[in-house]
Amino acid sequence: MTDHPQDLTQSHSLTSPESFWSHQASQLHWHKKPTTALSKTTKTLPSGVSHDHWAWFPDGEISTCYNCIDRHVLAGRGDAPAILYDSPVTNKKETYTYARLLDEVEVFAGVLREEGVKKGDVVLVYMPMIPAALIGILAINRLGAIHAVVFGGFASGALAQRIEASKPVAILTASCGIEGSKGPIGYQGFVEEAIELSEDELPWRPIRRMDGQRKWQALVKSCRARGWRAECVPVKSTDGIYIIYTSGTTGLPKGVLREAGGHAVGLHLMISYLFGIQGPGDVMGCYSDIGWVVSHSYTLYGPFLTGAATVLYEGKPVGTPDASAFWRLAEEYKINTMFTAPTALRAIRKEDPDNVHISRVGERGGLKSLRALFLAGERSEPSIITMYQDLLTKHAAPNALVIDNWWSSESGSPISGIALAPHAGKDRANPSSSSSTVQPLKIKPGSAGKAMPGFDVRVVSDSGEPLPPNTMGNIVLGLPLAPTAFRTLWNDEERFYKGYLKRFNGKYIDTGDAGVIDEDGYIHIMARSDDIINVAAHRLSTGQLEQAITTHPDVTEACVVGIPDALKGQMPFAFVSTSHGVATTKEKREKLFQEIQTLVRKQVGAIASLGGMIEGKGMIPKTRSGKTLRRVLKELLENAVDGEVDKELNVPSTVEDVGVVEVARGKVRGYFEELGRERHGSIEGRERAKL
Numbered sequence: 001m002t003d004h005p006q007d008l009t010q011s012h013s014l015t016s017p018e019s020f021w022s023h024q025a026s027q028l029h030w031h032k033k034p035t036t037a038l039s040k041t042t043k044t045l046p047s048g049v050s051h052d053h054w055a056w057f058p059d060g061e062i063s064t065c066y067n068c069i070d071r072h073v074l075a076g077r078g079d080a081p082a083i084l085y086d087s088p089v090t091n092k093k094e095t096y097t098y099a100r101l102l103d104e105v106e107v108f109a110g111v112l113r114e115e116g117v118k119k120g121d122v123v124l125v126y127m128p129m130i131p132a133a134l135i136g137i138l139a140i141n142r143l144g145a146i147h148a149v150v151f152g153g154f155a156s157g158a159l160a161q162r163i164e165a166s167k168p169v170a171i172l173t174a175s176c177g178i179e180g181s182k183g184p185i186g187y188q189g190f191v192e193e194a195i196e197l198s199e200d201e202l203p204w205r206p207i208r209r210m211d212g213q214r215k216w217q218a219l220v221k222s223c224r225a226r227g228w229r230a231e232c233v234p235v236k237s238t239d240g241i242y243i244i245y246t247s248g249t250t251g252l253p254k255g256v257l258r259e260a261g262g263h264a265v266g267l268h269l270m271i272s273y274l275f276g277i278q279g280p281g282d283v284m285g286c287y288s289d290i291g292w293v294v295s296h297s298y299t300l301y302g303p304f305l306t307g308a309a310t311v312l313y314e315g316k317p318v319g320t321p322d323a324s325a326f327w328r329l330a331e332e333y334k335i336n337t338m339f340t341a342p343t344a345l346r347a348i349r350k351e352d353p354d355n356v357h358i359s360r361v362g363e364r365g366g367l368k369s370l371r372a373l374f375l376a377g378e379r380s381e382p383s384i385i386t387m388y389q390d391l392l393t394k395h396a397a398p399n400a401l402v403i404d405n406w407w408s409s410e411s412g413s414p415i416s417g418i419a420l421a422p423h424a425g426k427d428r429a430n431p432s433s434s435s436s437t438v439q440p441l442k443i444k445p446g447s448a449g450k451a452m453p454g455f456d457v458r459v460v461s462d463s464g465e466p467l468p469p470n471t472m473g474n475i476v477l478g479l480p481l482a483p484t485a486f487r488t489l490w491n492d493e494e495r496f497y498k499g500y501l502k503r504f505n506g507k508y509i510d511t512g513d514a515g516v517i518d519e520d521g522y523i524h525i526m527a528r529s530d531d532i533i534n535v536a537a538h539r540l541s542t543g544q545l546e547q548a549i550t551t552h553p554d555v556t557e558a559c560v561v562g563i564p565d566a567l568k569g570q571m572p573f574a575f576v577s578t579s580h581g582v583a584t585t586k587e588k589r590e591k592l593f594q595e596i597q598t599l600v601r602k603q604v605g606a607i608a609s610l611g612g613m614i615e616g617k618g619m620i621p622k623t624r625s626g627k628t629l630r631r632v633l634k635e636l637l638e639n640a641v642d643g644e645v646d647k648e649l650n651v652p653s654t655v656e657d658v659g660v661v662e663v664a665r666g667k668v669r670g671y672f673e674e675l676g677r678e679r680h681g682s683i684e685g686r687e688r689a690k691l
């Protein structure tokens, strides 16, 4: 620990949570001010198990919608821009000021009230990235109801699962959504199908069946004509305001419940402290779909809590129309903080390997407002951080940074990162004071920064023992969690305990991630715990290996999984894509493999030598939110090793493109066929695992 403001803020938040969070809470409007920030108790589950429990601002009452909109308009800032909507897929651009946003939300909340939505009800939102989605969500919040936003790219099966789990009284949707350069996708049809699918299973009857469909615009028109609007309904600080389903790289989706008070206070701090967005005049550009937690927090609630503007982008990083989109937006809207997933930058790099687009915008001074590019969602390999850091240093605002930050649906905001405005933790009310000249902590590419206020991050062994610095282990969180984080799963206390607390006997929350904390307190997220490969009793992380592989100048993407090995238990196996397409001859493939093998041996160690490699394009499956589906490739390889390459795979409904899985299958089949031929000819008697 140093005496840098980020370290001091962190230590204050953990040693004196009451004073730290009371101060943060005082920055917001409360319908009933909390008398205490934190209360700690014990909870006993129906199964008889007890665990530590806590509550943030337990006796407070708050309306997040009021803090996001009404407060700014009442303070005379109604003319400030709130939503900067930009849609290359419909060729529309539109600005909503705070005054207009208030008007729209008040009226639409009136519509929902007239349709029977009450405080505590769940309303499901299945919408594209259009202003109506944000208006709908804020209107639900205005009534004290709970929203459950489902990513618009999900088809009816995944939607049905979420309808069954959240039991909404109403569903907000649009006739269609347009994803990238593909044609319109009929949302309405998916919703109807999903309701049909869930109908037989449901013990409840939704108040609006197909015959209960209502037209959004007609209802708004009618309420507006009658002057029918709804005021803010405050809720208890510990009441839920939304359910979000985790992205589902594993198992059935879990409904994470977000609570009112902690969410508002935590986000209000983080948007300025970590992201450097202080209020009116600042512009946030968070390129994530509203169906994901990142967008809930930093397209919607975070910027609005401070009165800043948010860019609502209905497009893709590439293809709408090309890889210049992000930089065009940064220039056009003078974005100060940009937030995306590393997978988006990889897609841009693939389309524009020489960075022609960003350089063109940068050279004409178009990126001068940009103070930071934040990356989250999965590990950012150092090569992508340093490449964009060099570009920002050249073209963006002075001292602009590329910042990796680590978080999850469960945490609600980053668990770690590098605070762009570290002074703001202490002196949030007066960001222009002299302390605002404090420089952020040093960036270490490959690390997701240091712990954020309220998160007590530790690395422990499988038996829960603390591990020394730089030792790979399970990353866990001490209790209580920070205010934005969850305390339970929607209607499933037992699953919360079993899924997160049981593994370490109720002492820590298991994040499911593995990595190290170094000697300076920097956190390095290396893999999901399930993705750790055990090679001859050495624990290797897939992230560490991918990091080494991507230092090869031709490699644009790498994905490493473990395959069974008769001698060592497991061996790492790599799937790689290169910038100049697939090697055409066996010699070229072999040369690339040897070069990569050398990098792995040098950077990680001989123990990590790859057991094989497949080179190709479009064969690494991702979830809709951009996370690599390693377990699918792993299953595919395991099947191939057993001679069952065509066996059906367990592909989660969150997969972005099932076609990619089939490309991978074809590649794996080809690899094993070639290997079989070779082995037949020459590798006689060689015990090279099952391979």
Ligand code: AMP
Binding pocket: 246, 247, 248, 293, 375, 376, 377, 378, 379, 380, 404, 405, 406, 407, 408, 409, 410, 448, 511, 512, 513, 525, 526, 527, 528, 625
């Ligand atoms: P989700 O709840 O769907 O947002 O997924 C959360 C998971 O994404 C985390 O548990 C990590 O495995 C991964 N993740 C998010 N941000 C990062 C990051 N900056 N570095 C590495 N992994 C990340």
